[in-house]
Amino acid sequence: MAKMNMLHAINSALDITMNEHPQACIFGEDVGYFGGVFRATSGLQEKYGKHRVFNTPLTEQGILGFANGLAAFGAPALAEIQFADYIFPAFDQIVNESAKFRYRSGNEFNVGNLTIRTPYGGGIAGGLYHSQSPEAYFAHTPGLKLVVPRNPYQAKGLLRSCIKDDNPVIFFEPKRLYRASIGEVPEEDYTIELGKAEIVREGKDITLLAWGAQMEILEQAAEKAEAAGISCEVIDLRTILPWDVETIAKSVKKTGRLVISHEAPITNGFGAEIAATIQEECFLHLESPIMRVCGLDTPYPLALEKEYVPDALKIFAAIKKSVEY
Amino acid sequence: MAKMNMLHAINSALDITMNEHPQACIFGEDVGYFGGVFRATSGLQEKYGKHRVFNTPLTEQGILGFANGLAAFGAPALAEIQFADYIFPAFDQIVNESAKFRYRSGNEFNVGNLTIRTPYGGGIAGGLYHSQSPEAYFAHTPGLKLVVPRNPYQAKGLLRSCIKDDNPVIFFEPKRLYRASIGEVPEEDYTIELGKAEIVREGKDITLLAWGAQMEILEQAAEKAEAAGISCEVIDLRTILPWDVETIAKSVKKTGRLVISHEAPITNGFGAEIAATIQEECFLHLESPIMRVCGLDTPYPLALEKEYVPDALKIFAAIKKSVEY
Amino acid sequence: MTNPNNVSLNLSHALEFIDGHALNIPTITLLDQNGQLIEGASNVDLDKETALKIYDTMRFIRLLDERMQAAQRQGRISFYMQCLGEEAAVTASAAALKPQDMIMAQYREQAALAYRGFTLEQFMNQMFSNEKDLGKGRQMPIHYGSNELNYLTISSPLGTQIPQATGYAYGQKLKHIDAKTGELSSQIDAVTICYFGEGAASEGDFHAGLNMAAVHGSPVIFFARNNGYAISTPADEQFKGDGIAARGVGYGIKTIRVDGGDAIAVYAATQLARDIASKNGEPVLIESIAYRLGAHSTSDDPTGYRSKDEEAQFRNNCPIERFKKWLVNQGWLDLAEDEAVKEKLREDILNALKVAEKVAKPPLEDLISDVYDTPIPALQKQYDALKEHILQHPQAYPSTAGRIK
Amino acid sequence: MTNPNNVSLNLSHALEFIDGHALNIPTITLLDQNGQLIEGASNVDLDKETALKIYDTMRFIRLLDERMQAAQRQGRISFYMQCLGEEAAVTASAAALKPQDMIMAQYREQAALAYRGFTLEQFMNQMFSNEKDLGKGRQMPIHYGSNELNYLTISSPLGTQIPQATGYAYGQKLKHIDAKTGELSSQIDAVTICYFGEGAASEGDFHAGLNMAAVHGSPVIFFARNNGYAISTPADEQFKGDGIAARGVGYGIKTIRVDGGDAIAVYAATQLARDIASKNGEPVLIESIAYRLGAHSTSDDPTGYRSKDEEAQFRNNCPIERFKKWLVNQGWLDLAEDEAVKEKLREDILNALKVAEKVAKPPLEDLISDVYDTPIPALQKQYDALKEHILQHPQAYPSTAGRIK
Ligand SMILES: Cc1ncc(C[n+]2csc(CCOP(=O)(O)OP(=O)(O)O)c2C)c(N)n1
Ligand SMILES: Cc1ncc(C[n+]2csc(CCOP(=O)(O)OP(=O)(O)O)c2C)c(N)n1
Ligand SMILES: [Mg+2]
Numbered sequence A, B: 001m002a003k004m005n006m007l008h009a010i011n012s013a014l015d016i017t018m019n020e021h022p023q024a025c026i027f028g029e030d031v032g033y034f035g036g037v038f039r040a041t042s043g044l045q046e047k048y049g050k051h052r053v054f055n056t057p058l059t060e061q062g063i064l065g066f067a068n069g070l071a072a073f074g075a076p077a078l079a080e081i082q083f084a085d086y087i088f089p090a091f092d093q094i095v096n097e098s099a100k101f102r103y104r105s106g107n108e109f110n111v112g113n114l115t116i117r118t119p120y121g122g123g124i125a126g127g128l129y130h131s132q133s134p135e136a137y138f139a140h141t142p143g144l145k146l147v148v149p150r151n152p153y154q155a156k157g158l159l160r161s162c163i164k165d166d167n168p169v170i171f172f173e174p175k176r177l178y179r180a181s182i183g184e185v186p187e188e189d190y191t192i193e194l195g196k197a198e199i200v201r202e203g204k205d206i207t208l209l210a211w212g213a214q215m216e217i218l219e220q221a222a223e224k225a226e227a228a229g230i231s232c233e234v235i236d237l238r239t240i241l242p243w244d245v246e247t248i249a250k251s252v253k254k255t256g257r258l259v260i261s262h263e264a265p266i267t268n269g270f271g272a273e274i275a276a277t278i279q280e281e282c283f284l285h286l287e288s289p290i291m292r293v294c295g296l297d298t299p300y301p302l303a304l305e306k307e308y309v310p311d312a313l314k315i316f317a318a319i320k321k322s323v324e325y
Numbered sequence C, D: 001m002t003n004p005n006n007v008s009l010n011l012s013h014a015l016e017f018i019d020g021h022a023l024n025i026p027t028i029t030l031l032d033q034n035g036q037l038i039e040g041a042s043n044v045d046l047d048k049e050t051a052l053k054i055y056d057t058m059r060f061i062r063l064l065d066e067r068m069q070a071a072q073r074q075g076r077i078s079f080y081m082q083c084l085g086e087e088a089a090v091t092a093s094a095a096a097l098k099p100q101d102m103i104m105a106q107y108r109e110q111a112a113l114a115y116r117g118f119t120l121e122q123f124m125n126q127m128f129s130n131e132k133d134l135g136k137g138r139q140m141p142i143h144y145g146s147n148e149l150n151y152l153t154i155s156s157p158l159g160t161q162i163p164q165a166t167g168y169a170y171g172q173k174l175k176h177i178d179a180k181t182g183e184l185s186s187q188i189d190a191v192t193i194c195y196f197g198e199g200a201a202s203e204g205d206f207h208a209g210l211n212m213a214a215v216h217g218s219p220v221i222f223f224a225r226n227n228g229y230a231i232s233t234p235a236d237e238q239f240k241g242d243g244i245a246a247r248g249v250g251y252g253i254k255t256i257r258v259d260g261g262d263a264i265a266v267y268a269a270t271q272l273a274r275d276i277a278s279k280n281g282e283p284v285l286i287e288s289i290a291y292r293l294g295a296h297s298t299s300d301d302p303t304g305y306r307s308k309d310e311e312a313q314f315r316n317n318c319p320i321e322r323f324k325k326w327l328v329n330q331g332w333l334d335l336a337e338d339e340a341v342k343e344k345l346r347e348d349i350l351n352a353l354k355v356a357e358k359v360a361k362p363p364l365e366d367l368i369s370d371v372y373d374t375p376i377p378a379l380q381k382q383y384d385a386l387k388e389h390i391l392q393h394p395q396a397y398p399s400t401a402g403r404i405k
């Protein structure tokens, strides 16, 4: 075990992968000599050579096109998109290509070797183009897996699972936590199973659900609730596609209440899918409507970020509303 | 009034617009001399000249980039994407640019003049790249409006409203109905208000909700239900963004039950948002869980299209399940 | 270049623009319309066996195209695309490759697949979306693919295969790179050819794919089929530069333009291109000039956008005839025998069609297989519900209901 | 071209590739480092007033950049981007335009906006995201925009403005097209200039924008700022062709490469480009070669990826100094006066900064205004709930709570 921040944990997962597969490649804008604008790939070009860790030209559609090709060839393709806000030029390559590669060919070809890493989320005074949480845009796409870690330990274990998984995966990294979140992380290899949510705090009155950086906020809200005598079961979804309906439904059947929170705008965010599914799974157990505490339906703001975000106060207000319903 | 199919109705709306604004332009792949692969723009180049109705090079991101620029200049920009399956290369221009143009500039600039037309949907033996219904991908994007007509009359009136609306709008045209749907359409100009759902059949036991080509299927299911003694209220959502929560909630409060149907895969489709919102709005009135009858979570198939689609039989089964819950 | 801006810096003090057509791009042609090698033409190394295989393939594809076009008109298949006029471009380029080279095509390159050995039966099974289709009946007709033959399954979205080819070829090169020096240590044993139309070359993916291939030294042969049209859009509404070849210098890529109706020129150019790509670890751009003689597809009617005169002008320059004349001149082909083979082929094709159209559609399992390596729980649940639904209404789902496991 | 494939067809029978660097691209420079016009250089028509305005603008921007870089280090603003080394490229090109011409910039072109008359106060309000910011405090510092000054608001996603410029300029041309003939009937009165970096030129949007501009005859001046770096990525890992200029012929666009440190060459080239664009209704490509002397942004530290030696090599070629020497040679600038103005400017800038940082943040309404022309019902509802929430917890939202209407 060692104390690591999230960047170190990610770097370690990449390092293990590069060591494991002689053909694994890391590429993206500025990931080479410089080690990425957040330094997640720091030191790796030096260690594995310019032919395996390299800068690409500035073209996200090219990065993903290249990545699909390299993955189809059979090499682990570890592509970085510098900010999740800039993943959209690659949307066609991801949604029409990566996601459908195996299906359309009848499994003659696949891009299971593809892993896309991208920093997402707000809280860093980044305004509308350095703060987006675009996971829901991809969640409507069969063929993809989507994963979001909440801390360094999770980051390393989940990223290793994404890489080993034989499907294209997008790994969303909460950039607000890159350096802020520090914890014990094994130096050796380990994995955390995809598709499984984790109950991070048990409770009986209400279930709170989120992922990534929002988990921290959820826990603050749970603390407030606890102080007010409300016992919260707090769950980290971890994998958005495929998501763990079973664990959530089980918890909601127990508590009878659910609050979901994400940074992205509320309308058609992934909270919508969770609410839609859980109201069906748990209809007879729900004691109040499922509530969503999310970003407003606006682009991500700058000066009014504080007002915009689903903070602990807002979540706590929803918890009370749910419990008092 | 004249009998028109949907293509004629759309052509008529475009014709009126071109006549109205000397700077309005229609452009896209093959829309010029040939009049589009579905012939929706037939005759318009002849009438308004090559400088106002023209083929573009084969680049969807270019079409939308050009369209954003032309709309920002102040000319009505009527862009066609040949198939909605091919809208994804333009995703960045739509989601990061069109949708955020006004907001990010503090209203110094806007692309309210932009209207994107694109044929969508299955049922034409088109397989995974000529059948998609991508509305939900855009529904998570504040700043856009999304509209889908169900018949020629709706098509003309809604398209005219989209064009006149001072926001970027995507108009999804159900291509299966292009020639199949024929009806009375005024030859003169008229509009149908955006953001308003329409109750196309009143009923009391259950609310059925869909849009576009799926309306036809919904009505078939309602017929079956009627025959089985179940009275269905059938609603055409028409505008997906902003959607008419009020009309739907009012109906569900009356019937206590809701079945939503769309062709797109179920997970995080727009049905999810509707279910999530309505369970909250109508919590105390719901007598059974809101159900969604949608495409499976797979790419759109070819040989097994019949099995895949949310047909009237499947919707009827859901109606029974809901009523018998 | 030796400056940080990575440009040539020949200073000049005269304010002059480079013209938009400053390059002089020759078009390579070696065989005249009478099947005679042009005097003074570069020597070409094309042996009898390869030449005949090229011819056989073109002949087969022409007959297959004719038959399937008709089959579509009869309502037996839903869609078809001919490669009329471009047979030589596709076949001869494929012939210049090695079997281990990857082919990433657009959709009009059935001849390359035939050259590789895709069987008549395999073609038919794909077009009839039956349960024997390697693609499991999921894509429209002509979206072929074969792992065994190194032919990537066709994808309808245009241009997407271009940067993919760059990535795939990079993978092919990787094992030839010396980990210490980062330099190429041996000739690359398998390269990639990437076909696309002059229309698809307008996509952003084209730009990304070619630029990245140049920067990363991917051994790809970019083969642009400039056939004058993208559905109804003529090439002069597609670009204003001098074809696709003029873009090669924009990327620093060695480039050649060939007469796409001349199988020998295409063969020779591609052979040379493969040599450069595999030895240097760098991409090459070939632009083939031929005319799309047929409609875009069976959904298209070109009389709506181009003149009969124009079509007539190209109708007589049949690339198959041109090559056939050369073969006859070489004494490698007997015309009577050729006719007999054609007759036999026509029969074989019709028979294969009749067999394939009777093969059952894929089973219900194939609705959900291959979305992921193994179905995710939500999808499995949807499938189970669907199975139950179908069993309750077997008459409504006749092609699968009887076979549900 | 007269053939359907829209290509030159100069037949050749020799199998030879065009080299990836077949073009000879001169770099235009007119002024030497000592501020002397180079002998034999083309004549340039640059009057005293314009020349001094160019100089004033460059001087102002240099001082603003220095001050705001420092302000970021002091934590007063969150982010800044200097244009060190590129002042002449941006200022002189903007000076060659007419005020009605649209400017679509990337982000490092504050000098063009200053030339147009954006006030110091306006710069400050944007950087402090205060309620006086024209952009209503929504974007990071340096994302300026002004409708009045025809300067499109900066958008962070790179390259997106390139095809937008093509569409915007097409709009500018529309009214000059004779509806009967479809031909240009008069000189276009307003054109568009589109700035972008050599890094952004790798985006697919670049390809789409330039190709469409050529095809549709959009009067755009594409101004590529090749400054050697895209954040840490050096130009030789960005492309292998001869800069961005080499791509011009790929699109059939008239192209010129200029020394971006030479204000006079840039001015002259842009003037000529504007002439071509507005008279012919066609795009022009200018590549400016200058070195990004500073860091990419305040978030960046170039010592991590480039050598001090390299930086030192360019440090002395200051474009402002070069132009200043020319002005002095012309007798148009007094050095003592220049120093006095600088001193005064420094003070003005600091004062403006102090004022702007005290202006209130935008009011809560601006969280939801401008998403649509008028708020949609769902958003209005969210806003009402938020207002209520804030009123219940005013201490948690101090910058807006007190001002809620
Ligand atoms: C991204 C995308 N946009 C549009 C289409 C529709 N489409 C199919 S083929 C075609 C024309 C292609 O022309 P070209 O690349 O020249 O190839 P050719 O058909 O001439 O062989 C178009 C527009 C598509 N398949 N994919
Ligand atoms: C689509 C997109 N991808 C990535 C980025 C992140 N980014 C911001 S600036 C930059 C480098 C741009 O370099 P260049 O175009 O050469 O302009 P310069 O900074 O040199 O002026 C990058 C990668 C972005 N803003 N947008
Ligand atoms: Mg073509």
Ligand SMILES: [Mg+2]
Pocket (backbone or CB within 6 Å): D197, D198, D199, D225, D226, D227, D228, D229, D230, D231, D292
């Ligand atoms: Mg740069």
